[in-house]
Amino acid sequence: MHVDLGNVLDTASVHGLSRESLERLDERVAAAHDRIQQGRADSEHGYEALNLPSRTDPAAIRDAVSRFDDPEAIVTVGIGGSALGAATLTDALDSDVDAYYLDNVDPEAVESLLADLDLSKTVVNVVSRSGTTAETLANFLVVREAMADAGVDWADRTFVTTGEEGNLRDLAEKHDLPSLPVPDGVPGRFSVLSTVGLAAAAICGHDIEAILEGAAAQESRLSDSLFDSPAYAYGAVSYALAERGMSANAMMPYAESLETFSEWFAQLWAESLGKDGLGQTPLRALGATDQHSQLQLYRAGPNDKLVTLVRATERDDVAIPETDLDGLAYLGGASLGELLDAEFEATEASLVAAGRPNVRIEIDRVDEYGLGELLYAMEAACVMYGELASVDTFVQPAVEWGKRAARGLLGGGDFEEADAVADKEELVVE
Numbered sequence: 001m002h003v004d005l006g007n008v009l010d011t012a013s014v015h016g017l018s019r020e021s022l023e024r025l026d027e028r029v030a031a032a033h034d035r036i037q038q039g040r041a042d043s044e045h046g047y048e049a050l051n052l053p054s055r056t057d058p059a060a061i062r063d064a065v066s067r068f069d070d071p072e073a074i075v076t077v078g079i080g081g082s083a084l085g086a087a088t089l090t091d092a093l094d095s096d097v098d099a100y101y102l103d104n105v106d107p108e109a110v111e112s113l114l115a116d117l118d119l120s121k122t123v124v125n126v127v128s129r130s131g132t133t134a135e136t137l138a139n140f141l142v143v144r145e146a147m148a149d150a151g152v153d154w155a156d157r158t159f160v161t162t163g164e165e166g167n168l169r170d171l172a173e174k175h176d177l178p179s180l181p182v183p184d185g186v187p188g189r190f191s192v193l194s195t196v197g198l199a200a201a202a203i204c205g206h207d208i209e210a211i212l213e214g215a216a217a218q219e220s221r222l223s224d225s226l227f228d229s230p231a232y233a234y235g236a237v238s239y240a241l242a243e244r245g246m247s248a249n250a251m252m253p254y255a256e257s258l259e260t261f262s263e264w265f266a267q268l269w270a271e272s273l274g275k276d277g278l279g280q281t282p283l284r285a286l287g288a289t290d291q292h293s294q295l296q297l298y299r300a301g302p303n304d305k306l307v308t309l310v311r312a313t314e315r316d317d318v319a320i321p322e323t324d325l326d327g328l329a330y331l332g333g334a335s336l337g338e339l340l341d342a343e344f345e346a347t348e349a350s351l352v353a354a355g356r357p358n359v360r361i362e363i364d365r366v367d368e369y370g371l372g373e374l375l376y377a378m379e380a381a382c383v384m385y386g387e388l389a390s391v392d393t394f395v396q397p398a399v400e401w402g403k404r405a406a407r408g409l410l411g412g413g414d415f416e417e418a419d420a421v422a423d424k425e426e427l428v429v430e
């Protein structure tokens, strides 16, 4: 994996960085790296996530899910960091097992998924670090009842990943469900390389060892200079550009298989860095599709966005058939992959021509190893950004506020946040 910073330099973008400013930034990266290493050595909350490549035991995960032989489908019931990491992996990789995610409580969507599945051949993977998240527990109760109604022994087909305490742990113990613990000190959005993200991938038959190897390769590249670490290069430059007005970051992979990766990235970036009035708003885009929609804004709207273009340099390809149609002959003999690459490079150039900063991230392939590299690097980038911005990267008090308010509204406790909902001002236009 590598990161190309050429188009964030002041020679390519209006608010870009000079080589001298990059050198100055690098001095701050060295200090931040020391802090990160200290946090990792002390297993401090959050920093511990960067130790996962060596801490996670893939054999234990395989062992825990081995009782589910030959499922047709897996439904992961979780939300936020308890769903997006697993979804990023299983959506990116091919498998004979269909992977679905119940990460919302939209009744129509839940009903429609349950109606389509053969529940007797489905594994249910319930994931919640806290074991108390209302959406996850509610969805699980619905799924459990649907299984019972279909005559399926739900306890035989359910797998749980949760903390040592909480409603879900109690349930797992009561029904003797197979379970895995969530790792200590690792917030949900940083947990893809643990039991939380890897159990679903293992059930789908993916090579979880290779995911961890890819992550370990990026871990070994963390160093006191951004010029030696793709992860730190990306994190530090994103921070520096945010300081120069790039308040948004459009994550734009040129691979359909990485579409969910952008969602995962959005949670990581938003929940970790959106604090104290600071942060960089993640936008989700997909190349080449969004070249024909959002790119207009990125190139000609406010100059407040970093565009991050991600691609794999190797992939399967499809030849474009020859044609004698007027004006289309140039396509014949080329391939869809060549066209996608041309679009990728054209987008970079078009952004530079308008003075807009962009970063290129390349992995070799969208496979287990490449995903491990990419996910770990983005996590380390986020931690570096958080250090440089001096925010508390590993907490999410703003999200917790809404959780408490919703719980209070449902009668799940006395939460003052719920009172604020009743105070809503109305100005209705009909």
Ligand SMILES: O=P(O)(O)OC[C@H]1O[C@H](O)[C@H](O)[C@@H](O)[C@@H]1O
Pocket (backbone or CB within 6 Å): 079, 080, 081, 082, 127, 128, 129, 130, 131, 132, 133, 136, 188, 189, 271, 396, 399, 400
């Ligand atoms: O894993 P859980 O405890 O169910 O939490 C699921 C999600 O809940 C909240 O929304 C947090 O802000 C997320 O970071 C977390 O991933």
